[in-house]
Structure formats: C-alpha cells, structure tokens
Amino acid sequence: MSAITIKDVATRAGVSTKTVSRVINGERHVRPQVRDAVLRVVDDLDYRPNAFARSLSSSRSYLLGLFIDDPTTGYAADIQLGALTRCRERSYHLVVEPLDRTAPDRADILAKIVRDLRLDGAILAPPLCDDVVLLDVLDAANLPYVRISPHGEPERSGLVFMDDEAAAREMTEHLIALGHTDIGFIEGDPGHNVSAERKRGFMAAMAAAALPVNTAHVLVGDFNIRSGLTLGDQLLAAPNRPTAVFASNDEMALGVLITAIRLGLAVPADVSIVGFDDAPLARAAWPRLTTVRQPKAQMAAAAVDLLVDPRYRGDIQAPEFKTLLGYEIVLRESAGLAPVSRVVAGEGLEPPTPGL
Amino acid sequence: MSAITIKDVATRAGVSTKTVSRVINGERHVRPQVRDAVLRVVDDLDYRPNAFARSLSSSRSYLLGLFIDDPTTGYAADIQLGALTRCRERSYHLVVEPLDRTAPDRADILAKIVRDLRLDGAILAPPLCDDVVLLDVLDAANLPYVRISPHGEPERSGLVFMDDEAAAREMTEHLIALGHTDIGFIEGDPGHNVSAERKRGFMAAMAAAALPVNTAHVLVGDFNIRSGLTLGDQLLAAPNRPTAVFASNDEMALGVLITAIRLGLAVPADVSIVGFDDAPLARAAWPRLTTVRQPKAQMAAAAVDLLVDPRYRGDIQAPEFKTLLGYEIVLRESAGLAPVSRVVAGEGLEPPTPGL
DNA sequence: CTGAAAGCGCTTACAG
DNA sequence: CTGAAAGCGCTTACAG
Numbered sequence: 001m002s003a004i005t006i007k008d009v010a011t012r013a014g015v016s017t018k019t020v021s022r023v024i025n026g027e028r029h030v031r032p033q034v035r036d037a038v039l040r041v042v043d044d045l046d047y048r049p050n051a052f053a054r055s056l057s058s059s060r061s062y063l064l065g066l067f068i069d070d071p072t073t074g075y076a077a078d079i080q081l082g083a084l085t086r087c088r089e090r091s092y093h094l095v096v097e098p099l100d101r102t103a104p105d106r107a108d109i110l111a112k113i114v115r116d117l118r119l120d121g122a123i124l125a126p127p128l129c130d131d132v133v134l135l136d137v138l139d140a141a142n143l144p145y146v147r148i149s150p151h152g153e154p155e156r157s158g159l160v161f162m163d164d165e166a167a168a169r170e171m172t173e174h175l176i177a178l179g180h181t182d183i184g185f186i187e188g189d190p191g192h193n194v195s196a197e198r199k200r201g202f203m204a205a206m207a208a209a210a211l212p213v214n215t216a217h218v219l220v221g222d223f224n225i226r227s228g229l230t231l232g233d234q235l236l237a238a239p240n241r242p243t244a245v246f247a248s249n250d251e252m253a254l255g256v257l258i259t260a261i262r263l264g265l266a267v268p269a270d271v272s273i274v275g276f277d278d279a280p281l282a283r284a285a286w287p288r289l290t291t292v293r294q295p296k297a298q299m300a301a302a303a304v305d306l307l308v309d310p311r312y313r314g315d316i317q318a319p320e321f322k323t324l325l326g327y328e329i330v331l332r333e334s335a336g337l338a339p340v341s342r343v344v345a346g347e348g349l350e351p352p353t354p355g356l
Numbered sequence: 357m358s359a360i361t362i363k364d365v366a367t368r369a370g371v372s373t374k375t376v377s378r379v380i381n382g383e384r385h386v387r388p389q390v391r392d393a394v395l396r397v398v399d400d401l402d403y404r405p406n407a408f409a410r411s412l413s414s415s416r417s418y419l420l421g422l423f424i425d426d427p428t429t430g431y432a433a434d435i436q437l438g439a440l441t442r443c444r445e446r447s448y449h450l451v452v453e454p455l456d457r458t459a460p461d462r463a464d465i466l467a468k469i470v471r472d473l474r475l476d477g478a479i480l481a482p483p484l485c486d487d488v489v490l491l492d493v494l495d496a497a498n499l500p501y502v503r504i505s506p507h508g509e510p511e512r513s514g515l516v517f518m519d520d521e522a523a524a525r526e527m528t529e530h531l532i533a534l535g536h537t538d539i540g541f542i543e544g545d546p547g548h549n550v551s552a553e554r555k556r557g558f559m560a561a562m563a564a565a566a567l568p569v570n571t572a573h574v575l576v577g578d579f580n581i582r583s584g585l586t587l588g589d590q591l592l593a594a595p596n597r598p599t600a601v602f603a604s605n606d607e608m609a610l611g612v613l614i615t616a617i618r619l620g621l622a623v624p625a626d627v628s629i630v631g632f633d634d635a636p637l638a639r640a641a642w643p644r645l646t647t648v649r650q651p652k653a654q655m656a657a658a659a660v661d662l663l664v665d666p667r668y669r670g671d672i673q674a675p676e677f678k679t680l681l682g683y684e685i686v687l688r689e690s691a692g693l694a695p696v697s698r699v700v701a702g703e704g705l706e707p708p709t710p711g712l
Numbered sequence: 713c714t715g716a717a718a719g720c721g722c723t724t725a726c727a728g
Numbered sequence: 729c730t731g732a733a734a735g736c737g738c739t740t741a742c743a744g
Contacts, residue, residue: 005736015714017737018714021739029714031713031714049738050736050737052411052737053737053738055738056406056722056736057720057737058740059720059739061408071437072430080452084452098437224640286585363722372730385730386730390729408721410721412723
C-alpha cells in the first residue's frame with residue numbers, strides 16, 4: 001500500500017502541504033521553481049493523492065454518474081466506453097447506473113443515487129434525457145448534468161447531440177440519388193424522441209424530391225431486431241414492395257436484411273437496405289450495411305468535458321455548452337442502384353450512374 | 357445536501373458517535389434498546405453515512421473493480437448488470453474497467469487502477485481470468501479477487517463458474533437424440549479457454565454415441581457473427597453438409613442461421629442450428645435459437661458475494677469459495693429432427709419421435 | 713506567492 | 729456493553 005502522503009512530499013520538497021496541494025491541483029500562484037521541485041518529488045515518491053481525503057475535505061466526489069435505461073445495448077456500450085475513457089483522462093471516475101425509464105419510482109432511485117454517491121455531475125443518455133421527472137430531481141439536488149441527444153427543453157442543461165434529422169434526410173437523399181422512388185421506412189421506438197426526428201428527415205427528403213410516400217410503407221418498430229424481421233416481412237412479402245428500406249437503426253435493418261434473404265431477394269440487386277448507428281453488427285452482416293455513423297463515444301466524452309469544466313456550473317446557457325457533433329454516412333454493400341425495371345421515369349431524376 | 361452527520365444522530369439519540377457507528381455497521385455489543393433507538397433516529401433524520409469519511413478512516417474503499425476485455429458484448433453487459441445490482445444490495449460500489457487483453461502494458465494499467473482507486477476487491481471476467489500476468493499483479497497488491505469461468509490454477513482465487521463441458525455435451529446429446537449423426541461444430545475464439553471446454557463436451561458426446569466426427573465439419577471461429585457467416589457457408593454450401601450445426605456461442609449461431617436462410621435451407625427441416633449463451637439475439641432470431649442458458653448475472657452476483665464475505669480474505673481455498681452454478685438447455689425452434697432421408701440407420705439410435 | 717490552523721465525518725485502538 | 733480521544737489525508741478559509 002502506498003503509505004506516501006502529501007506530508008511526505010511536503011517534507012521532502014521543503015514546502016508546506018498547502019503548496020503541494022496547489023501544485024497537484026494545478027492552481028496558479030506557485031513559483032515555477034517550487035512547482036517543478038514539488039513535481040519532481042511527486043514523481044520520485046510515486047505519490048498518489050488519496051481520493052477519499054480529497055473528497056472529504058473538498059466535498060467534491062470526483063465521481064460522475066452515467067444513467068442509462070437499457071445498459072445491454074450496443075449503443076449503451078459505446079456511450080459507456082467513451083465516457084469512461086474521458087473520465088480516466090480527467091482523473092474523474094464514472095459510475096454507470098441502469099435506470100428503468102418505466103419504473104414508477106425512478107425519480108426516488110435517482111435522488112438516492114445522487115445523494116448516496118455524492119455525484120459531482122450526471123449524464124443522461126436517451127431516452128432518459130427527455131424525462132422531465134428526472135430533470136426535476138437533478139435540478140432540485142442542484143446537480144450539474146448534461147443530456148445526450150435530448151429532444152426538448154434545450155435551456156435546461158448542457159447538451160451533446162447530433163442532427164438526427166439531417167442525417168436521416170441525407171441518407172434518404174442518397175437512396176433517391178440511387179434511383180429509388182418507393183422507399184420504405186421503419187421508425188424506431190416511439191418512446192425515443194430521435195425516432196420522430198429521423199422520420200422527419202426521411203419525410204423531408206421525400207418531399208423535397210417530390211416523391212409520394214406510400215403510407216403502407218412507413219411502419220413503426222421498436223429498435224429491436226425482431227421488429228425488423230416482422231416489419232421487413234410486411235414490407236417485402238407484399239407484391240408492390242418498395243425497392244429500398246430505411247430502418248431507423250442497424251438492429252432493425254439487420255432484421256429486414258435477414259427477411260429479404262429468407263424471401264429470396266438479392267440485396268442490393270432486388271432491394272436496398274440501410275440502417276442507422278453503425279453498430280458492430282452493421283459491419284458484420286452480409287452484405288455489410290450502409291448506415292449513419294453516430295459519434296457515440298465522442299458524444300459521451302464531450303458530455304464529460306462539459307461536466308468537469310469549472311465554468312459549466314455558472315452558465316449552462318452559454319452556446320459553448322451545447323455541443324453539436326457531426327455524423328457520417330457510411331457507404332457499404334447493402335444499398336445500390338434501384339432495379340431498372342422499377343425506376344419511375346420522368347420524375348426529374350438523372351439516370352443513375354453506376355459505381356456509386 | 358444532506359448535512360446530517362453521525363454527530364447529529366448521536367446527539368439526538370443521546371449516545372456517542374461510536375455507538376452510532378456500531379449500529380450502522382451491524383457490529384455486536386449494542387443493547388437492543390439502544391440499537392433500536394439509534395435506528396429510529398437514523399430513519400427520522402434520513403441519515404446516510406459519508407462514504408468518503410468512512411473510507412478515509414477505515415482505509416477500505418467499499419469499491420469493487422470489474423475488469424473486462426471487451427465491454428461492448430452482450431456477455432459483458434449481463435455480467436456488468438449482475439455485479440452492479442448485487443453491489444447495490446451490499447452497499448458497495450462497482451467500477452467497470454475495460455482492460456485490453458492484448459495490451460503489453462495491461463499489468464501496469466491494472467496495478468495503477470488498483471492503487472489509484474484503492475479497490476477492496478477485483479473481479480476478472482474471461483478471458484482475463486486466465487491471464488497469469490494479471491493474477492500476479494493482484495497477488496502482489498494483496499488484493500482479494502474472484503475469477504469468473506477460469507480455466508486453470510483453481511487454487512489461486514475464489515471462482516465462479518459453470519460446467520461448460522457438461523453443457524456442450526448435453527446439447528450435443530440432444531442433437532443426437534433428434535437423430536443427427538453428422539453434426540458440425542464451430543469452436544469459439546481459441547483465446548478463450550471455454551472454447552476448448554465446449555469442444556471437449558461436443559467430442560465426448562459424439563464419442564459416447566460412437567459417432568464419427570468429420571474433421572472437415574469442425575471449424576474454429578472467433579465468437580463473432582462474421583465467423584458464423586463464413587464458416588456456416590463452408591459447412592452448409594458443401595454437398596455433404598451436416599444435418600446440424602452446433603456453434604459455440606449465439607452470435608456465431610446467428611451467422612450460420614443467416615447463411616442457411618441465404619442458401620435456401622429450411623431451419624430446422626433441412627438443418628438444425630444451436631448456439632450457446634442465450635443472448636438476446638437468440639430470442640429474436642427467426643426461428644429462435646435453441647441454446648444453452650448461461651447464468652451470467654448470477655455468476656457476477658456470486659463473485660460480489662465472495663468478495664464482500666469477510667471470511668474470504670482468510671482462506672480462498674475453502675470449497676465454499678468455489679461457486680458452481682447450473683446451466684439450462686433452452687429448447688426453441690432452430691433445432692429439430694434430422695431429415696429422415698439422411699438418418700443413418702443401424703447406429704443404435706432409436707427412431708426419433710416427433711414432438712421433441 | 714506561501715503557510716499554520718482548523719476541519720471534513722467517519723473509525724480505530726484504548727479504556728472502562 | 730459504551731465512550732473520549734486521536735487520527736485518516738487532504739482542502740478551506742484566513743493571514744501575511
């Protein structure tokens with residue numbers, strides 16, 4: 001056990017413990033000479049501040065809480081890893097806490113965790129980020145928090161988000177550019193607000209291209225592979241099936257892909273299928289999924305950055321605390337030109353050029 | 357902020373802080389009357405001990421570390437949730453730390469975390485549980501640890517495990533009972549020791565039934581869906597394909613399933629496919645996968661139980677610190693009777709009876 | 713720019 | 729069975 005304390009360092013460096021404390025915490029007002037001398041001793045002795053002592057006296061925990069509705073998803077894993085890594089870099093610790101969004105007592109649970117762990121900040125992953133009951137708890141506790149991909153009330157906290165609507169629009173435009181005119185869309189879990197945003201992006205692109213949307217080809221899923229299987233069948237087994245399907249996440253897209261294969265449809269020759277997320281599954285499937293890469297790890301890291309920023313407590317309204325991150329359309333093999341026989345001519349579309 | 361301290365409770369209850377401390381920590385030697393009185397005050401005031409103060413003075417952190425090679429898998433998520441939940445019940449906290457098993461400096465990273473966080477105990481999930489370098493670090497730090505599903509050196513720590521070999525044997529016997537004689541097997545990542553154990557179970561069952569194993573039908577995968585797709589193709593596209601495939605985990609089984617569908621094979625009419633793990637995917641696939649349910653959450657919970665047991669530090673060799681948990685063969689739709697035309701007669705098999 | 717004193721809220725010996 | 733004293737290792741005011 002490292003019995004080395006701040007006292008040992010102070011003695012050895014010939015300064016007071018307070019000065020060592022200043023150096024450790026990067027405070028100003030320390031002569032460079034002294035600073036360097038202290039740092040050298042810290043290094044020599046391999047001194048590590050005792051986090052408990054520090055927390056006890058400063059009444060800060062250096063502990064951030066990440067609240068996640070369903071921690072078993074790939075999305076959650078990516079968020080978690082991103083937050084964890086950045087916390088480590090910032091000398092903070094992260095506690096991941098599952099919080100069932102349907103639990104009637106979720107507010108009490110959250111309050112208890114915040115108090116028991118004496119968190120210094122909280123991160124709310126979707127869809128918890130849109131649960132007003134939880135925001136109220138955090139406000140009441142006067143705890144700084146950051147929301148990832150929230151839908152409404154942007155003034156209530158710092159935010160980290162990407163433009164889901166624009167991404168969905170762009171993906172749809174890509175399909176349209178490939179010559180598709182009848183595009184099926186599978187919405188995500190209505191409990192997640194991003195579901196509506198992605199759908200809006202899809203509708204906007206269709207409208208901008210003056211393409212009619214077949215309401216029978218717009219279905220509501222739940223982000224799970226199962227709904228991709230079922231709804232994919234509904235979409236593709238019918239005689240007037242769409243030539244492309246845009247699923248609101250990769251898991252559902254994979255379900256559609258499996259269904260297409262089962263129905264004997266070639267992908268993308270007979271039907272193009274695209275997803276959203278760039279989950280590991282998207283890369284593994286055969287053919288690999290064209291999808292939207294969401295910067296999940298970066299979003300989580302950015303949330304940590306906001307929370308540890310000393311200015312954050314002061315003015316959560318500042319534009320610098322609304323972090324917008326970019327997405328990326330990842331082109332792979334699951335989407336291609338619309339089947340020639342089905343391209344509707346005279347819609348103002350250029351004849352699709354091969355090679356993407 | 358709850359400014360209520362042990363002092364407030366002591367004053368209000370008319371006892372010393374030491375007595376309150378005793379009650380809180382469930383120590384003996386407190387008169388029941390006094391005990392009850394203190395507890396009542398604790399309740400009234402909604403008093404919560406300050407974990408930092410407690411840790412600082414007791415030099416215990418009440419913090420357990422869970423080390424995982426790849427935290428983005430479904431397996432990791434289940435382990436994590438199980439450990440987290442039990443920690444909460446035991447008033448401990450859990451820190452999940454990803455630790456790349458291939459990192460050359462993984463020993464240093466581990467040592468640093470143990471020291472910086474002042475962990476009270478560590479849990480090593482596979483395949484880290486079999487990394488001697490890491491065990492050495494923990495031994496040197498004199499930190500109690502528990503390994504989940506380790507392969508060797510059972511005397512070095514408490515263990516939580518299930519009988520992978522027996523489970524694989526039983527699953528194979530199930531396929532044999534269904535009339536299958538030519539069964540393909542896809543081994544897991546050779547870097548995980550369970551891979552070899554599951555294979556042993558498969559071989560044992562085949563040998564016990566006096567069935568020959570076609571070496572061309574025993575392939576090595578890596579636990580990812582991609583290898584299921586590739587190896588599934590290798591197995592099923594050949595003219596003398598097996599009538600059943602046993603993949604060492606569900607992800608690979610799903611890959612085989614997708615390949616089968618793509619090849620136009622009916623599952624299970626043409627080929628039966630079974631997995632291992634009972635991952636969420638296993639339930640979602642169509643048809644749903646017959647698989648082995650591994651008690652992942654319970655294993656993690658059991659690991660926590662060992663670590664917080666005060667007797668654990670004393671004698672890790674005691675048989676009570678080697679926790680064996682049961683598995684379950686989950687019968688679903690992906691496995692069925694062997695195609696009649698291909699059943700090899702006269703091998704001592706009863707004619708398969710329908711209805712499973 | 714630097715330091716001496718007090719205190720954070722518990723638990724650990726040590727008494728009785 | 730119960731308590732008074734000291735201390736865990738830091739940081740927070742407060743001085744200078």
